[in-house]
Amino acid sequence: MGKENEYYDIIESCAKNREDFTIQNSANEHAAYLIKTLFKYAEEEVIIFTGSLHEDVFSNEDLKKEAVEFLKKGTGKRLVIAYQNEAKEKILQGSFLKAITSAVDKTTGKLEIWDAQRTNKVIENHFAVMDSRAFRYELDGEKRKAVANFNDEEYAKKLKSVFEKIIKVSDKVNYN
16 A cells, blocks of 8 residues: 555545544645545535635546535535635636536525635635534645644634634625
């Protein structure tokens, strides 16, 4: 078994067993795998704060599939995305959102998109939070250096609180 498979097995085990264990990542494919796993184990909500939905991460087919499957699991599932660095048209034309909007009924309220370009400052550390208990947090976006944890409610709730402050001063995007 290679190191890559061991790495993915650790992620899977931590997510499945809700382990409070910090996982490092520093590659696009690792970022995609971690975010995919957040969707796979989400029960209610995934929030994503990003500069843009970079295709080198979010075009991953398994990630898109898990996001769509999560939203199709039934009522009460929600994905909320806030972006800060891209034009609305570019965000909406990306393969991640195209996959979701073509597969999920737009009237269900399962998807919210927020344009956070009016926030007071550029926030460099992007993140994703699942069910206020698991997260992936970028330490260095250019190098894709990040940490993830599948059972750190305290930190996940802090990130969600930051996210809520961001969308309070953001513009909701109509994607229909």
